[in-house]
Amino acid sequence: MDKATRYGTGPFLRQLRAASGLSDSPELIRHNTNLVYDCGTSILRLTPNSFRTRRDVLRELHWMHFVGGHTEDVVTVLGDDPTRSRQFAFDGEEFTVTALE
Numbered sequence: 001m002d003k004a005t006r007y008g009t010g011p012f013l014r015q016l017r018a019a020s021g022l023s024d025s026p027e028l029i030r031h032n033t034n035l036v037y038d039c040g041t042s043i044l045r046l047t048p049n050s051f052r053t054r055r056d057v058l059r060e061l062h063w064m065h066f067v068g069g070h071t072e073d074v075v076t077v078l079g080d081d082p083t084r085s086r087q088f089a090f091d092g093e094e095f096t097v098t099a100l101e
Helices: 003-008 010-020 054-068
Strands: 027-031 035-038 043-048 086-090 093-100
Touching: 003 010, 003 027, 010 043, 010 086, 010 093, 054 093
Parallel strands: none
Antiparallel strands: 027 035, 035 043, 043 093, 086 093
């Protein structure tokens, strides 16, 4: 099964929607290493933990927050905590999920 089908439709998308509390279905817009979903006013980025650990993603979010304090040319992590992310598991795979503006 190709990535667009596996991650863009069916059980994966339903479980992601439920876990993220989204009222609308996110649309898969990129599926190379990270999975990127358009959620209307925000973007969900899922990073496979087999590619980058949660700790690596948190380091990146810290850096994005720092750079964002000096320029508007960087995306913003949604939520009170600039390193806000959560874990999402599906069928033996684990992802770090980040909501971006």
